Amino acid sequence: MKDFLKLLRVKHWVKNILVVVPLFFSQNLLQRELWISTIIGVISFSLISSCVYIVNDIQDVEKDRLHPKKKYRPIASGAISVKLATVIFVVCLFVSLALSYGVASMNAVGIVLLYLILNIAYSKGLKNKALIDVVILTSGFFLRVAYGAVISHVEISAWLYLTVISGAFYLGFGKRRNEMQQQGSDGTTRKVLKSYSLSFLDKNMYVCLALTNMFYALWATSKESQAYFISVPLVMIIFMQYSLDIEGDSDGDPVEVIGQDKTLICLVLLYAILMVTLLYGLRL
Numbered sequence: 001m002k003d004f005l006k007l008l009r010v011k012h013w014v015k016n017i018l019v020v021v022p023l024f025f026s027q028n029l030l031q032r033e034l035w036i037s038t039i040i041g042v043i044s045f046s047l048i049s050s051c052v053y054i055v056n057d058i059q060d061v062e063k064d065r066l067h068p069k070k071k072y073r074p075i076a077s078g079a080i081s082v083k084l085a086t087v088i089f090v091v092c093l094f095v096s097l098a099l100s101y102g103v104a105s106m107n108a109v110g111i112v113l114l115y116l117i118l119n120i121a122y123s124k125g126l127k128n129k130a131l132i133d134v135v136i137l138t139s140g141f142f143l144r145v146a147y148g149a150v151i152s153h154v155e156i157s158a159w160l161y162l163t164v165i166s167g168a169f170y171l172g173f174g175k176r177r178n179e180m181q182q183q184g185s186d187g188t189t190r191k192v193l194k195s196y197s198l199s200f201l202d203k204n205m206y207v208c209l210a211l212t213n214m215f216y217a218l219w220a221t222s223k224e225s226q227a228y229f230i231s232v233p234l235v236m237i238i239f240m241q242y243s244l245d246i247e248g249d250s251d252g253d254p255v256e257v258i259g260q261d262k263t264l265i266c267l268v269l270l271y272a273i274l275m276v277t278l279l280y281g282l283r284l
Helices: 002-008 010-025 032-059 082-103 106-124 132-152 158-183 191-195 198-221 226-246 254-259 262-283
Strands: none
Touching: 002 010, 002 032, 002 082, 010 032, 010 132, 010 158, 010 254, 010 262, 032 082, 032 106, 032 132, 082 106, 082 132, 106 132, 132 158, 158 191, 158 198, 158 226, 198 226, 226 254, 226 262, 254 262
């Protein structure tokens, strides 16, 4: 069972919390029907993201066997065969599409399929194209939010979309930066690193961070209550702490970075409590 969970990358399902973002920030989180459909949507996107991980693991099995950490993945280690992994892929895909169609419409199915197609293209070669690789990684975060808006039938602020996009670019460049820092730029385990430099990644990473803070501040200023200003410096501090982590020994993976930093976890929880209070407490 442990190998199956590792194959599905269950711990990375936390990224799919972005599906809840439109419902949460629209202040409709307490509507039961919308909440149920959103939870089903999170499950659906989690399954389709697992499909992507399976495709990637099958595609990169030989390279993964040369990687100090990835060689322990189920397919690379031989714990799960390629044939069995393919069957699991088909099951996850079918269930994901069925759930998406059931809770929303063909629009939701279209987003799920677009996410899958982009990531298969990524695994098949686009991951070796500088910038395109980070663009595809960023699109995954954007599509999760767009999917959440479709299944919960709510509109989301353009400023929040831009916050997610620029923040995702920051995370993507940060991941590549730390991969280069740890593995070098010889391309042994990731060919695209040959096309990047630490200087380029550093500069663009922090340009995207500045834009993320700015777009979030613009969203906060668009709200009727000035109380939302309180959240702006907290978001800045969260990203500062994250930056402190990825400039250390981390491999740059967002889930790993957050999961290993108790201070960062506490800051994120504090932000969540603050936003629940602002978005829902002020309405009482």
